[in-house]
Amino acid sequence: MIPIARPVLGEEEINAVRQVLQSGQIAQGPKVKEFEEKFAQYIGTKYAVAVSNGTAALQLALIALGVRPGDEVITSPLSFFASASSILLIGAKPVFVDVEERTYNMDPTKIRDAITPKTKAIMVVHLHGHPADMDPILEIAREENLPVLEDAAQAHGAKYKGKMAGSLGDAAAFSFYATKNMTTGEGGMVTTNSEEIAEMVSLLRHHGQTSRYVHKYLGYNMRMTEFQAAIGLVQLKKLDSNNMRRREIAKRYSGELSDLKELILPIEEPWAKHSWHLYAIRTEKDRRDSIISKLRELGVDARPTYPIPLHKQPIMERLNDGNRNFLARIFPSISYANVSLPIAEKLTNELFYIPIYHNLTEKEVSKVIDSVRKVFS
Ligand SMILES: Cc1ncc(COP(=O)(O)O)c(C=O)c1O
Numbered sequence: 001m002i003p004i005a006r007p008v009l010g011e012e013e014i015n016a017v018r019q020v021l022q023s024g025q026i027a028q029g030p031k032v033k034e035f036e037e038k039f040a041q042y043i044g045t046k047y048a049v050a051v052s053n054g055t056a057a058l059q060l061a062l063i064a065l066g067v068r069p070g071d072e073v074i075t076s077p078l079s080f081f082a083s084a085s086s087i088l089l090i091g092a093k094p095v096f097v098d099v100e101e102r103t104y105n106m107d108p109t110k111i112r113d114a115i116t117p118k119t120k121a122i123m124v125v126h127l128h129g130h131p132a133d134m135d136p137i138l139e140i141a142r143e144e145n146l147p148v149l150e151d152a153a154q155a156h157g158a159k160y161k162g163k164m165a166g167s168l169g170d171a172a173a174f175s176f177y178a179t180k181n182m183t184t185g186e187g188g189m190v191t192t193n194s195e196e197i198a199e200m201v202s203l204l205r206h207h208g209q210t211s212r213y214v215h216k217y218l219g220y221n222m223r224m225t226e227f228q229a230a231i232g233l234v235q236l237k238k239l240d241s242n243n244m245r246r247r248e249i250a251k252r253y254s255g256e257l258s259d260l261k262e263l264i265l266p267i268e269e270p271w272a273k274h275s276w277h278l279y280a281i282r283t284e285k286d287r288r289d290s291i292i293s294k295l296r297e298l299g300v301d302a303r304p305t306y307p308i309p310l311h312k313q314p315i316m317e318r319l320n321d322g323n324r325n326f327l328a329r330i331f332p333s334i335s336y337a338n339v340s341l342p343i344a345e346k347l348t349n350e351l352f353y354i355p356i357y358h359n360l361t362e363k364e365v366s367k368v369i370d371s372v373r374k375v376f377s
Pocket of ligand 1: 053054055080082083125151153154174175176186187188
């Protein structure tokens with residue numbers, strides 16, 4: 001079976017970890033600092049702060065941007081759960097704005113209607129690695145005096161109008177989870193040009209400690225280890241060439257499947273550079289799951305997209321369960337029962353992913369293409 005993702009860690013990563021083991025410094029130290037400097041340089045921001053995972057990066061960035069319990073944060077309903085849970089975990093409320101049908105990212109024309117006096121930030125998700133249309137979003141944010149956080153967990157190396165994803169808003173969060181375009185096993189990074197945000201995130205990841213055992217803020221333990229940073233430094237060096245290979249594979253898929261009228265293939269807007277984290281194909285709702293089963297029978301793993309939009313997740317229906325949920329105190333009438341986001345709801349039933357990663361061989365790419373064609377013949 002050709003798997004849906006295949007993280008590859010080679011001799012260089014093994015040697016980097018060995019060096020950390022031999023150094024005796026295994027908790028956050030000089031490797032983390034070096035990884036932060038190199039990552040900031042790559043993204044083109046003044047600062048990068050490493051944390052334990054992408055969800056922590058989102059959560060700490062939101063707090064550093066001033067989001068507090070009772071506030072609202074605008075975000076996309078078509079994303080991994082962390083885009084909502086990072087907001088909920090600090091006692092704020094996600095307000096979902098429907099996505100548009102070309103890139104599957106939040107529709108900028110629908111953001112204004114979602115803004116209320118309680119809105120404190122806009123969290124933009126660059127889904128699948130295709131950047132969101134940032135200019136209109138940044139314009140609304142400027143007019144409304146709202147900070148913008150990019151969820152760039154899937155967008156390492158993606159660009160918007162020539163600028164790196166992760167350098168476009170007030171702050172951005174990256175994930176280095178095992179299947180991402182670059183990995184540290186688990187890991188995350190906040191990028192920003194603001195010294196104040198960088199400083200707050202680095203305090204919050206380390207118990208809010210300003211000097212040894214002195215805690216000025218209520219923080220967390222969300223630090224990155226030296227092992228993770230050592231792997232990250234190696235992975236970062238390979239990111240551009242690995243992304244280039246993903247691009248070649250996407251080009252073959254898009255070229256050799258384009259005549260299949262039952263499929264809507266992913267696009268790359270003229271202003272965008274996709275990181276091709278996921279190759280998302282759209283088809284009819286009634287056929288999607290049987291297509292996936294048939295592909296698996298043919299030895300190609302395929303996966304449906306997030307099966308439930310974020311506003312329909314089971315936890316979202318129980319947020320005002322007073323006895324069990326602290327959010328019920330902050331939002332006594334919180335409910336998503338009447339929220340309707342038709343495009344995101346439709347897409348959760350129509351999108352699926354086929355394998356895309358740098359170490360897919362040409363033979364494997366051909367097998368994926370042949371299998372998809374066979375399913376439709
Ligand atoms: C869009 C998006 N946001 C946030 C996250 C959370 O990152 P992590 O799994 O590192 O916590 C992920 C990835 O898993 C993601 O895909």
